[in-house]
Amino acid sequence: MTDRARSRAELAERLAKKGYSPEIAERVLDRLTEVGLVNDADFAQQWVHSRHTYSGKGKRALALELRRKGIGQEDATEAxxxxxxxxxxxxxxxxxxxxxxxxxxxxxxxxxxxxxxxxARRGFPQGMAFEVVKEQLDRAGAETDGLFDET
Structure with a gap:
């Protein structure tokens, strides 16, 4: 079907771009959902896992991406x-x-x-970002403190 899994809303948009009537597109999507080829809950789970693990996205960025892909609030929250x-x-x-x-x-x-x-650009909370950065800079500073001491 496609090079990656897609949400129902993405597929509906693609069918509309190809010139299919909304009624035909809806019937096709209903059938694909019925046979398990389109499942927004599964798509959301896979998307969140992949983008968090491999792209380093935080929850806020992922929530925005899911909303843009037409995933419902319930499926997004669960994912x-x-x-x-x-x-x-x-x-x-x-x-x-x-x-x-x-x-x-x-x-x-x-x-x-x-x-x-x-x-922040990756969707991590500001408070957490400051804490993590401070901890890592402190750690990096501690690792280099004695580096140039004369002995």
């Missing part, structure tokens, strides 16, 4: 429930650790702004 705050924090920490390799920690304020902004 987002698979990410608890500990998972989200762990993913944010991984992202900051990775980004710290390319960001100079010499100017701490600038590093904080860049790292917190990166997490």
């Amino acid at each position: 987002l429930a698979q990410i608890d705050s500990e998972d989200e924090r762990a993913r944010a920490t991984e992202l900051v650790e990775k980004k710290l390799r390319t960001v100079s920690a010499d100017d701490r304020d600038r590093a904080v702004r860049r790292l917190v902004s990166m997490l």
